[in-house]
Amino acid sequence: MTKFDEATQAIRVDESTYDVCLDPGYAIGGPLNGGYLMAVVLRAVVDSSPFDHPVSTTSQFHRSPAAGPARVVVEQLKAGRTVAFSRATLVQDGVTQIESLVTTATLGDAEPAYADKAGYVMPPPEECLKLPDPKPESNMTLNARMEMRFDPPTVGWLNGEPTGRPESRAYFRMAEPQDPDPYVLALAVDALPPVVFSAGARGWAPTVDLTWHLRALPAPGWLTLIGGGRLISDGWFDEDVEVWDSAGRLVAQSRQLARVGRG
């Protein structure tokens, strides 16, 4: 069991209740990373489902839970022959932190009937950038959990040279060796710096809601995260992330609606 597996463990208390312990090692400043929190929720949902994989997850982020004990309350709304529908609530101190709807199913490994291979072509990893370690006082503990190599233009904002477009792209793997699985993918879809940083925005960009789809089980090795957005308007932006595995398959698609930071 890796540290990530441990940090996302959900211990069954009864049919609908799971105890979890939110790990301070997944912080991005004050709050814990939303992808990490979704992984915790999904452990409970999948444990309570007759199916193996969270094929679709939507989470509303109501509050930022603190590190420490919390509960996931799962309600199975309907289980059919190939698909089950669940509602899951992450609760801390009796208060809802995250509300989710999750569709579970069991994915096979058949060859796709159709796969769009078109997409952004990343430079090779050796031409991509590792970012400097964050200052300890910034409490970006998440960074030490992941290894990322960034497509250089998309981190130009670090040196005052944003590209002017919402975009963020990187190779990704866990720092502790671990093959990617659906829980790692939940982390990955929310692991990039906000795409709006490349468009010149700065500061905390809170996710309001995030939907992601698991499309295939990822092969071992590096994942490639391709993040972009279509519109920044009225303080809102969309962030789309595609996750490709080392075998060149699209394994996850996400879209989040978030607020532009004021920082």
Add this chain to the structure above:
Amino acid sequence: MTKFDEATQAIRVDESTYDVCLDPGYAIGGPLNGGYLMAVVLRAVVDSSPFDHPVSTTSQFHRSPAAGPARVVVEQLKAGRTVAFSRATLVQDGVTQIESLVTTATLGDAEPAYADKAGYVMPPPEECLKLPDPKPESNMTLNARMEMRFDPPTVGWLNGEPTGRPESRAYFRMAEPQDPDPYVLALAVDALPPVVFSAGARGWAPTVDLTWHLRALPAPGWLTLIGGGRLISDGWFDEDVEVWDSAGRLVAQSRQLARVGRG
């Protein structure tokens, strides 16, 4: 009040309950259209919210409700200064038909800070195709509610000439004159023939879940629906639809996960 406004009316019974009457005029064969059902749900959600617009909606389609009376049960999970989170359940005969999470806010009309104008360029409407009226026995009553003009290659499947890619594109407006609003957009994001028809699949392609984001309030006039998909695998496909208004603004983005028909 248009017929669509009437068909989507939600009458407040108490703080959390709305009576609705599902209109047989929105059928696609046996079932009612998912976009129409979302519009009904959203009427109740917005009525119960302090904010005006459903900026994000995720619906799980558990069952196909019949035309006739039903209820929407809304629970407001959290209302903040700029955003409210709701859960809404469409219930018929005591059984959940559709489960939704909705984020509401009030959108302004400021100029976007960034807008990606890149996208598929449609041929002019006069080069696009109106489809023949469906046979009455097919019970495609929805078709008479909408006017659509299709990008010719994306309806080649009708004559046995699918393009080989998941795609579906059309101009769209209501048959009864009505300016588009968020409820019309809920209909629009699920109005195209399934994108997999262009990839050679046929038959009923049930939506499992659908998430759509309202990005701006649409200008009067035709909407343009650009539908595509990335992967058809293991009986699952994604359908992404962008909705552009007559002023060239991206007004809605949707993604649904659906099952390939066996027909």
